[in-house]
Amino acid sequence: MNNNRIFYLDIAKGFLILLLLVSHFGIVVRESKINVEESYFAGIYFFHPLFTTFFMQCFFLISGYCSNFNHTAKVFFYKQLKEIIVPSIFLGAINGLYHYIYGSEHQFYVETFWFLNSLFCGKVFCWIVNKLKIEVTLYFLISFLLFLLGITLNNYDIGENIFSIRQCLTSGLFVAMGMFFKKNLYIHNYLMKYSWCLYVIIFSIIYTFNQESRVPIIDGTFHKFSFYKTPLVVIISIIGSFTIFRICQIIGRFHVIEFFGRNSLIIYCIHLIPFLYIIQLTSQIFLPHNILTGTIFYLVALAMEIITMTIIIKLFNYPLLRICIGKW
Template sequence: MSYLDVAKGVLIILLVFAHFRSALNRTDFKNDYFEYVYGWNSIFTCFYMPAFFLISGYCSNFRKDPKTFLKSLLKSLVLPLFALSLVNDTMYALMVTHQDISTTLLKTIKSGGTLWFIQALVIAKVICYSIQKVTDALIIMLIATFVLLIAGVALNQFNLGSNPFYYQHGLVASFFVALGLFLKENQSIYEKALKYCLYSYPLLALINFWRSPNITASLSVSLKTIPLFLILSVCGTLFFIVICKNISVPLKWDELNN
């Protein structure tokens, strides 16, 4: 679906914008107008990472044999993760920390890479694939991953051990991957949810403008804020999808050549 490609592209732009301030903080650049615009980023930071996971689940096919699934996962996520992480960490070591490159690369390999959201997505997909191998009932997958979401939040909130490969984020992300798969298999529910969220999310975003829990490299969701987190992230994602669906215009191949 072309509008989902548009959605993924816009999400990448939002991701860059959300991290732009941290880059500027390392410089002497100051701009009051940018600070004002940046102050509105909570409108999308509450859903832009869950949106990646939900759309990925919507576009995934877990009805594959294990060999095909693992090969696809390795090619599409694991290898790009290590390649991008190695480039990123090497440049960071050379230009910022001035550390020994071999030490940096070894640390990257042990940690699984620096791109937390790809690691979380890999874990989430493995979880959903494993559940679907046990049962085809998507409602069971939703319930199971919801329990895992609660577990991931609890582990993070109470600092119960380390978080290797961002597995706590992966537990949280598994619910959104499962939800995306559920919506794909239930188009009537999907279409109704899109219409509802188109009108409900703007109001929800304004009401919760200053206190939006979200999932980033530092998971800012607590057990108490899980309901708010789910409402904002799911409604925000579907609202965003509707917007992208309305602005995307399919082009024919002949039109591209003219």
């Protein structure tokens, strides 16, 4: 099970991080201030809800599944120092320097690191739960109440969202799910086998009634949504995640995608800066004037971004820079 888990989850992380680039295309186009109608990219944006509605929660679920919460406090927090805190500080400094130089023009980086803050909080929550040997029903109840608290703080703008505390409160539920599925393989395997069916049904209904833009999303911007939609967030996060896992199992070993999966942290933290310049450069060569040329523009920019991120990943895997991203 361990070897199988590693290969399909690495591939899943690879696909998810590439989907992150896809989802951030619109943000970077707006930040680049190029003279182009966003309607030219409507053909691409139309499909975004198929993954943006759950893919960040999928990362949390993977982390909960792969993490060892039986470690002592010393070992556990040392791993978090290596895997989250050190990369966050170093890569955050790069983003911070860029923001300091171009801060009057580009504000997007401020929301970038919400995921790392949330991941750290979610993992600490699950480690505490595991150490205290809290029953499954109780820790799911606690994590769900924290999830609702995060949504409440966001909906009513209660306090400042310092260190992305609202997203942090929602993350523990999905990390806890990953931990739960790892211990309950029967449920895990059942979801692997049948989740895609429910995924197809739910999104068929959503798109049939043109509700794709109204599906709630928990991400860096964290738009407000009604409490009655909360079950939909949880259900889509679970079935969407297991649909991705199932697809990756069927695909089998895919070393290029696994490469991106193993280096997803670098892509997550750095991708916006080169993407901005790539789109500005591409716009100097040609500007789209309809949906067809908009799609071509998007594909060219995305391909260049993937190539650029591959080079950056290679650079960060040299001995000295490996230390800066917690690989020692």
